[in-house]
Amino acid sequence: MEKVSEYIQEHKDRFIHELIELLKIPSISADSKYKGDVLAAAEAVRKTLESAGADNTELCETEGFPVVYGEKIIDASKPTILVYGHYDVQPADPLELWDSPPFEPIIKDDKIYARGACDDKGQMYMHVKAFELMMNTKQLPCNVKFIIEGEEEVGSENLEAFIQSNKEKLKADIILISDTSMLSMEHPSITTGLKGLSYLEVEVTGPNRDLHSGVYGGAVANPINILCEMIASLKDENNRITIPGFYDNILEASTEERALMSKTPFNLEDYKGKLGIEEVHGKKGYTTIERKGIRPTLDVNGIWGGYIGEGAKTVLPSKASAKISMRLVPNQSDEEITQKFKNHFESIAPKSVKVEVKPHHGGEPYVMPIDIPEYKAASEAIVKAFGKEPVPVRAGGSIPIVALFEQVLGLKSILLGFGLDSDAIHSPNEHYGIENFLKGIETISYFYESYSNSYD
Amino acid sequence: MEKVSEYIQEHKDRFIHELIELLKIPSISADSKYKGDVLAAAEAVRKTLESAGADNTELCETEGFPVVYGEKIIDASKPTILVYGHYDVQPADPLELWDSPPFEPIIKDDKIYARGACDDKGQMYMHVKAFELMMNTKQLPCNVKFIIEGEEEVGSENLEAFIQSNKEKLKADIILISDTSMLSMEHPSITTGLKGLSYLEVEVTGPNRDLHSGVYGGAVANPINILCEMIASLKDENNRITIPGFYDNILEASTEERALMSKTPFNLEDYKGKLGIEEVHGKKGYTTIERKGIRPTLDVNGIWGGYIGEGAKTVLPSKASAKISMRLVPNQSDEEITQKFKNHFESIAPKSVKVEVKPHHGGEPYVMPIDIPEYKAASEAIVKAFGKEPVPVRAGGSIPIVALFEQVLGLKSILLGFGLDSDAIHSPNEHYGIENFLKGIETISYFYESYSNSYD
Numbered sequence: 016m017e018k019v020s021e022y023i024q025e026h027k028d029r030f031i032h033e034l035i036e037l038l039k040i041p042s043i044s045a046d047s048k049y050k051g052d053v054l055a056a057a058e059a060v061r062k063t064l065e066s067a068g069a070d071n072t073e074l075c076e077t078e079g080f081p082v083v084y085g086e087k088i089i090d091a092s093k094p095t096i097l098v099y100g101h102y103d104v105q106p107a108d109p110l111e112l113w114d115s116p117p118f119e120p121i122i123k124d125d126k127i128y129a130r131g132a133c134d135d136k137g138q139m140y141m142h143v144k145a146f147e148l149m150m151n152t153k154q155l156p157c158n159v160k161f162i163i164e165g166e167e168e169v170g171s172e173n174l175e176a177f178i179q180s181n182k183e184k185l186k187a188d189i190i191l192i193s194d195t196s197m198l199s200m201e202h203p204s205i206t207t208g209l210k211g212l213s214y215l216e217v218e219v220t221g222p223n224r225d226l227h228s229g230v231y232g233g234a235v236a237n238p239i240n241i242l243c244e245m246i247a248s249l250k251d252e253n254n255r256i257t258i259p260g261f262y263d264n265i266l267e268a269s270t271e272e273r274a275l276m277s278k279t280p281f282n283l284e285d286y287k288g289k290l291g292i293e294e295v296h297g298k299k300g301y302t303t304i305e306r307k308g309i310r311p312t313l314d315v316n317g318i319w320g321g322y323i324g325e326g327a328k329t330v331l332p333s334k335a336s337a338k339i340s341m342r343l344v345p346n347q348s349d350e351e352i353t354q355k356f357k358n359h360f361e362s363i364a365p366k367s368v369k370v371e372v373k374p375h376h377g378g379e380p381y382v383m384p385i386d387i388p389e390y391k392a393a394s395e396a397i398v399k400a401f402g403k404e405p406v407p408v409r410a411g412g413s414i415p416i417v418a419l420f421e422q423v424l425g426l427k428s429i430l431l432g433f434g435l436d437s438d439a440i441h442s443p444n445e446h447y448g449i450e451n452f453l454k455g456i457e458t459i460s461y462f463y464e465s466y467s468n469s470y471d
Numbered sequence: 472m473e474k475v476s477e478y479i480q481e482h483k484d485r486f487i488h489e490l491i492e493l494l495k496i497p498s499i500s501a502d503s504k505y506k507g508d509v510l511a512a513a514e515a516v517r518k519t520l521e522s523a524g525a526d527n528t529e530l531c532e533t534e535g536f537p538v539v540y541g542e543k544i545i546d547a548s549k550p551t552i553l554v555y556g557h558y559d560v561q562p563a564d565p566l567e568l569w570d571s572p573p574f575e576p577i578i579k580d581d582k583i584y585a586r587g588a589c590d591d592k593g594q595m596y597m598h599v600k601a602f603e604l605m606m607n608t609k610q611l612p613c614n615v616k617f618i619i620e621g622e623e624e625v626g627s628e629n630l631e632a633f634i635q636s637n638k639e640k641l642k643a644d645i646i647l648i649s650d651t652s653m654l655s656m657e658h659p660s661i662t663t664g665l666k667g668l669s670y671l672e673v674e675v676t677g678p679n680r681d682l683h684s685g686v687y688g689g690a691v692a693n694p695i696n697i698l699c700e701m702i703a704s705l706k707d708e709n710n711r712i713t714i715p716g717f718y719d720n721i722l723e724a725s726t727e728e729r730a731l732m733s734k735t736p737f738n739l740e741d742y743k744g745k746l747g748i749e750e751v752h753g754k755k756g757y758t759t760i761e762r763k764g765i766r767p768t769l770d771v772n773g774i775w776g777g778y779i780g781e782g783a784k785t786v787l788p789s790k791a792s793a794k795i796s797m798r799l800v801p802n803q804s805d806e807e808i809t810q811k812f813k814n815h816f817e818s819i820a821p822k823s824v825k826v827e828v829k830p831h832h833g834g835e836p837y838v839m840p841i842d843i844p845e846y847k848a849a850s851e852a853i854v855k856a857f858g859k860e861p862v863p864v865r866a867g868g869s870i871p872i873v874a875l876f877e878q879v880l881g882l883k884s885i886l887l888g889f890g891l892d893s894d895a896i897h898s899p900n901e902h903y904g905i906e907n908f909l910k911g912i913e914t915i916s917y918f919y920e921s922y923s924n925s926y927d
Contacts, residue, residue: 210685212685212785214783214785216783221748222746222747222748223746223747223748224746226746227867227868228768228770228772228796228798229666229668229798229866229867229868229869230763230866230867230868231746231763231867232763232768232769232770232796232798232867233753233754233762233763233766233767233768233769233770233798233867234751234752234753234759234762234763234867235746235748235751235752235753236748236750236751236752237770237771239702239770239771239772239773239774239793240702240703240706240769240770240771242699242774243698243699243700243702243703243771243774244699244702244703244706246695246696246699246700246703247696247699247700247702247703247704248703250696250700290678290679290680290682290687290691291678291679292677292678292679292691292692292823292824293822293823294692294821294822294823295690295691295692295823296690296691296692296821296823297689297690297691298689303690306689306690307686307687307688307689307690310689311689312684312688312689313688313689313696314684314688314689314693314695314696314787315693315695315696315699315776315777316684316695316777316778316783316784316785316786316787316788317695317776317777317778317779317784317786317788318695318698318699318774318775318776318777318779318791319774319775319776319779320771320773320774320775321771321772321773321774321794322772322773322794323773323774323775323792323794326831327670327772327794327796327831327832328772328773328794329668329670329772329796330772330773331770331772332772332773335774336779337695338777338778338779338783338784340684340688340783340785342684342685342688342689365750365752366749366750367748367749367750367751367752368748375782375783376783410685410686411683411685411686411687411688411689411690412683412685412686413685
């Protein structure tokens, strides 16, 4: 594997140049105006896979934008890595907050600035280039398949149908994804968990019309007061969620993982300072990192009711509503928790009001155990590229496709991200460090080897 | 006093005709387009007072619309009644919901339909006509003063200054006002109390910007959850308000008054049916009528925070806000309760958030004891006109000028209203029953006598 860093040194300018060309295509999947550009990006990705040495490259039709496919099967008895990424990007507005046009990439301070630079064109392209490297240096030790979709930023709506109907084609041993971040270049990390999500909307109805709060106040239930009381009762004084059965079956993080997590570089004073808060807040008995990563949470995401204009209006409103979401950890299931919430919320409503609970959408949690060979192979690749062991990080966010892959294909995903939280993805001035890009290519190349070795 | 009903019978057509002429003037104080009409109404009222026999009638200048003044001093040693009313009216929109134009009064089913028919031109005019009756039948037993203002519907902003600078001129023994309603023609009532008001806005700030609820949820205080918990804690399980000192000094209603109140005709099933609720809700140990009338209340009038659009957004917002008002009973004071709320609300905020409490506006409560001669005189007049004893009613609403009169002039007000809750004041198709109008004139005439007798 000595040729890896040499190859990268030799070809890095071309790698960057090619990525910049791809970033020039405004492949905004959310805006139908850009339909042609999204399709052009798909074709560009197909071509680049082909040039890198992939066989059977094609644009697989879906109800929406195509999934780009490519593969290299060197030996059916060898393990197969399935790489997932996406070629579509977020809208670029507000445009006026960009220092340079989002689809005219520039390099500044060793970072590439453009929409999609990190999410996910830059990270996805690392895989194409690592594959090219392995092919051109004749080191590819296993089979590879690529699926690069064009609808990740609009909810991957057609991906499930694609996977369901291509189970044979997508047969693999592990999924490799670079669409997350790592702690820092000094503290490389691997995302070992994603939370699931149960998102609901609740509506509390009191009287059948808005009333005068002087004439009816104190005698008729005020749906805002009641909603507040119901929401408050969802947590006890230790911030434990009170929904019956909420914590049933939770797969607790192992002592080893908690010990590793506790080594995550984290400065509480700095964290509080950046958020402008005096104290953190959460479930008793857990650190901030654990609260974020391994504990399920319940947050009100929106609340409204009554008069919300300027000044004062003495109304006792008919209705009050809230959007409430719960982040789930392994082995909670979206459907089960949604039902438990609904049952509980309806049961605690006083007779003086009516309550409606409407589930919005959800997703299942995901966890990658750190004691399986795939994780150890990824860890080894990081050690080789960065010179230090990665920190396993359980993320608070949700990427529903990862749970989907597990459900439909029965495969674990390795979330090997090289972005930084400061990369401004989904925001103006998105960028991606050139060092991150090149280290990513290097790490992925090493992973091919460590993974194949672990499989033997 | 035999001549009272005879005089009314003889002149009632003219009374109605005169009122209709006054109702034709669109004296909408809130809309500057109608400024000339408001002034025309003031002059019309002055003239009608003059015709009825009042001396020294004038339009007293204020910073806004004038106060119409008139008086009849028959004997400085006799008691003086100060009549208050207003000649301005609410805007008439939405115009399309009126069955006949708001300023083209018509009589239908023995009711006069027009904006201001009840509130307050019709009720105010009963006083002018009762005074005329007493003058023309040479029975006026006491002195009378009138102040009819033109800014009641826009908050009586200039009335305090007027009263403050005319204390001598307005010297009297009792104030008489017809700007409230009674239970029904079968159940005449006297409004014996009005609630005070403390209205505040609260803002809870967590992190200094909106955060991703996946990344920060469970580790950083969510201001919506916290606001809900704080609001919920303002009442205990018996709906007792938990603000320290909130119930201090309250002047409890007497056993006699509670006994009389319990005779108020009230059908709980009907009340619940009309509001579409299964259960009423309020402080333990009190009836619905008591909760409305004699107990202080706390209602959230508006709440907002986070994402309130369609669909789902996983935001942990920076801020959450609410408008909260408390209705006060005698002897709670607006200023004191506002301060107690502020102190308490700030004290219960966890360290993980910042809280701001902004007082909006308020008003003092008012009560008319039912054991004083003035009340008994009003009760006697009702008995004479209606053949039955009135029910004392504590209203849940607030009329700040009544507390103002007590504060500045040291005078109690008798709230002798003849409107019905069904009169649609402030709404399309406002109307006033002709029988109510005539019974009002009769009752007021009797009051002159009973009041003068009680004073001897």
